[in-house]
Amino acid sequence: MGVHRSKLEVAISPCPNDVFIFSGILLQKVKSSIDFEVHFYDIEELNRFAIKGSYPVIKASFAILTELSKTYQVLDTGSALGFGTGPIVVAKSLPYPQRPKVGLPGEHTTANLLFKAFFPEEYDEVFLPFYQIIPKLLEGKIDLGVLIHEGRFVYEGYGLKLVYDLGALWEKIHKLPLPLGGIFVKKDLPSEFKQEILNSIKASLRFAKENWCEVLPLLKKHAQELDEETIKKHVETFVNDYTESLGQEGVLAIKTLAQYQGLKEDELKDLFWGTDNGCP
Incomplete structure (x- = not known):
């Protein structure tokens, strides 16, 4: 008899860091009892799907923990947080006008949450x-x-x-890495299944780190900026030690961002899933 295989739909962004993390899975280089079906969406689309609970495993912004904390948990592997990784505010020319029209990458993004928290002037959002x-x-x-x-x-x-460098402002205030987004898993999935998902993502990331040349064409296929140096810089910036495992500092950073959303400590007690950090 063959090993029972489970099908799992996963939704992530096409950005190099997400594709890099999942490249071992996408290239079918990971031994797993799970058949992963991976879907790609812009981060704001992902956030809207996450709020609806559309996928059992999904990449989403840490800015919507209020909406997600009741139904999802953050996997210990796969998150984007760090120092020097935050959103930046740029202009075509300076000085910019009073009450500027500001382009934001989605209502539910961490970028929008930080901009609202740190931008001192009136503005019109787009x-x-x-x-x-x-x-x-x-x-x-x-x-x-x-x-x-x-x-x-x-x-x-x-x-x-x-x-403005919004990430630098966060780091100055909190002395913590800025949490941008993570891989969320439905709370009601069986524990053994969640552990297999986590193990598979860890193995996928490990494969990617050891096989850059094999992974690069996949990253180029999905990236907005095709220049190899830009893609490499993106991966080096957003895939770091916190991506492998949040650790105590990563958990604290996410809990700190949760405070910006009005969440209390007792609402976060089962927010994380993994093998470290006091997770199940």
């Missing part, structure tokens, strides 16, 4: 897919743009000027 923000700035359709993903690495090449 929600856009993240990859449209630089073009809209260059066209003069918006005055300021909040950049995430590859945008923080390429904005200078478009002649754009840095106004």
Whole structure:
């Protein structure tokens, strides 16, 4: 008799860090009892799907913990958080006008949460897919743009000027890595199944780290910026020690961001799933 196999639908972004983490799974290099069916969406689409509970495993922003904490847990592996990784605010020209029109990469993103917390002036918000923000700035359709993903690495090449580094402001206040997004798993899945999901993602990440040349074409297939150096810089920035395991500092950072959303400590007691950090 063959080993029983379970099918699992997973939703992630096409950004290099997510694709890198899941590349071992996508390239079928991971031994697992799970058949992964991976879907790709923009981060704001992912957040909306997560709020609806559409996928058993999904990448989502840590800015929507209020909506997700009752039905999902954060997997110990796969998160994007760190130092020097935060959203940045840029302009085509300075000074920018009073009450600027600001392009934001989605209502439910960590970028939007931080911008609201740290931007001191009145502004008009325009929600856009993240990859449209630089073009809209260059066209003069918006005055300021909040950049995430590859945008923080390429904005200078478009002649754009840095106004604020929201991640640096967070780090100055909290002395913690900035939590951007993580891989969420439905709480009601069996414990053994959740552990197999986690083990598979860990193995996938391990494969990616050991096989850059094999993984690169897959990253290029999905990336918005195709330049290899930009893709490599993106992966090196957003895939780090916290991606492998949140550790106590990563857990504390996520709990700190949860406070910005009005969540209390007792509402977060079973938020994490993994083998460390006091997780199940």
